[in-house]
Amino acid sequence: MAQHQVNYASAAGLPIALTSVDKLVNWGRSNSLWPLTYGLACCAIEMMASGGARYDFDRMGTIFRASPRQADVMILAGTLSKKHAEFARRLYDQMTEPKWVISMGSCANTGGMFNTYATVQGVDRIIPVDIYLPGCAPRPETLQYALMMLQKKIRRESANMNNNTKQNLRLV
């Protein structure tokens, strides 16, 4: 005997078809966010800790992937130097759409304490960022919170990325 509701029309009616596709797609996307194994400086150590057994990113469906082709989140964890900016952007370009970016730590957000000639003053100068995560370095819990925030954000997006207002920024 079915325990769940059978007659959907009786409660609030069927949802509009497109909405449910959105929900389904975003459910899938947000629960299997695979970040790129990509660390730049000390923040990367905290990122590795988040992936390890104690903080266990796997339970959120977040598994680090060693190839940008398989990843859909880029966690910019650390100081981005000007020499490396080109390669960070190339890795971002190599990721397949849809893709999201978490900027982790003060260095990635604003250049942090490295107010110098050799550090990119905020990775948003070269890559569109979805979540700015403050801290130096942010603890693994903070990174997990950022990831949950990103999941929330994805669930509120339209599954068709072209409809998202953020898309405008992506072209920049």
Place this chain on the structure above:
Amino acid sequence: MRKYVPKDNVQGKSYYTDRYWVAPRVPRMEVEADSHFADVLKALGKLSKESYVEIGQLVVHIDATTNVEVMTVLKETCGYTQCSEQSAVDYLAKDGEFELFYQLLNITEAKRVRVVCRIKKGEAIESITSLYHSANFAEREMFDMFGIKVNNHPFLKRILMPDDWEGHPLLKTYPMIGDEFASWYEVDKIFGKEYRDVIGPENRDPARIDRYDTKRFSRVGYEVPFDADISDGEKEQAIEYSETLLVDYTTSSKTLDERR
């Protein structure tokens, strides 16, 4: 507030001096007779122009043209088999010269020697990589940071900064936050010069947060269109999760049976 003083010539003339602060000086000691360092100086002979002991370390001033000769003597006669560091100090504003130093280590005697020489701006120095392989990267770094050319170096190329970088960052005249080339480097390289207007200048105030910037920032639950004006606050949009869209059994017409 402290009075503003032009700081273009900070090295030649100090612009701020605290009259109670005395710069600490490391005492310079004579080389003791019959010590290991006395033997070193004897081996060097006329090559050493000036010498003293500083914190248990022999410092030898030499002529820049004789550097390979001095290193050969130190390595082959005195047993200084390691070159732990080599670089330069910019004294251009003060004396118009670079000071080059070579830090050498004798493992069997546990003694260190610093060899110091001076060259003028634009002059080159002879490489010591034929004697010490560890000087290879150090000399490349010196070339990268100060622009000092090294003759007969096997592979003289920038080591830290990108190959297409302009300027030598450790010169005292190089601004700490970079010149114009440095500040647009990543933009020019990735997007091209015409994108400078789109991206805008660097924000050198990391504490600045633009609360009303809707081009770069959005908050979950307060989404607004791209570039919308939110100076009088944005409307809250209730957060709905997919879970809340599931059928609420308590209010639906379907009644669960007892087993539940």
